[in-house]
Amino acid sequence: MTEVRIAHTAELDTATREAARALLDEVFEDMTDHDWEHALGGVHALVWEEAELIGHASVIQRRLLHGGRALRTGYVEGVGVRADRRKRGHGAAMMEALERVVRGAYDLGALGTSDEAAKFYAARGWRLWRGPTSALTPVGIARTAAEDGCIHVLPLAVPLDLSGELTCDWRDGDLW
Numbered sequence: 336m337t338e339v340r341i342a343h344t345a346e347l348d349t350a351t352r353e354a355a356r357a358l359l360d361e362v363f364e365d366m367t368d369h370d371w372e373h374a375l376g377g378v379h380a381l382v383w384e385e386a387e388l389i390g391h392a393s394v395i396q397r398r399l400l401h402g403g404r405a406l407r408t409g410y411v412e413g414v415g416v417r418a419d420r421r422k423r424g425h426g427a428a429m430m431e432a433l434e435r436v437v438r439g440a441y442d443l444g445a446l447g448t449s450d451e452a453a454k455f456y457a458a459r460g461w462r463l464w465r466g467p468t469s470a471l472t473p474v475g476i477a478r479t480a481a482e483d484g485c486i487h488v489l490p491l492a493v494p495l496d497l498s499g500e501l502t503c504d505w506r507d508g509d510l511w
């Protein structure tokens with residue numbers, strides 16, 4: 336039997352944290368400690384097949400600056416389904432659970448995606464950010480041109496100009 340469970344990071348025991356990290360290491364060849372740390376501190380969607388973890392995604396809070404506001408953003412991280420369990424709806428089930436969290440708690444949703452996964456998010460109503468991206472670094476706002484065209488947002492009540500500038504808060508590792 337397969338089921339999706341939702342839990343805050345604080346509720347994950349050590350074995351579950353290790354299983355999630357191991358799964359993401361398997362899914363992403365270039366997974367770093369920073370990438371894993373970015374996925375913590377929020378709500379996880381975990382797909383269990385009996386005692387085996389086959390899917391992980393989480394949503395954490397960030398501030399994105401746009402249109403003169405610091406928007407409370409549900410930022411989706413660490414989305415991965417074990418290769419031999421893809422195209423069975425597990426990714427969609429995790430996103431559905433996290434989108435409920437985003438809709439209930441945040442001004443918008445956002446995530447950084449690879450070209451391959453862009454279609455998956457677009458089909459769920461996530462919109463490509465067309466404008467320039469940047470980050471609020473310790474030395475001021477810096478362009479993150481390499482990320483332009485990679486950010487998707489889930490617009491909610493706050494009006495967004497998708498061709499305007501979008502600035503993320505600072506963190507170690509990849510900024511988006």
Ligand SMILES: CC(C)(COP(=O)(O)OP(=O)(O)OC[C@H]1O[C@@H](n2cnc3c(N)ncnc32)[C@H](O)[C@@H]1OP(=O)(O)O)[C@@H](O)C(=O)NCCC(=O)NCCS
Binds near residue numbers: 362421427428
């Ligand atoms: C992206 C990813 C999480 C999607 O997970 P998934 O479990 O395969 O997702 P789903 O099964 O819900 O949907 C994937 C596709 O399978 C299709 N699908 C869903 N159930 C299906 C079924 N029973 N039979 C056939 N196809 C099905 C979906 O329509 C979707 O089609 P699309 O790719 O044309 O949009 C997964 O491919 C993955 O881990 N990729 C590698 C890591 C990655 O790129 N992560 C995202 C980084 S931002």
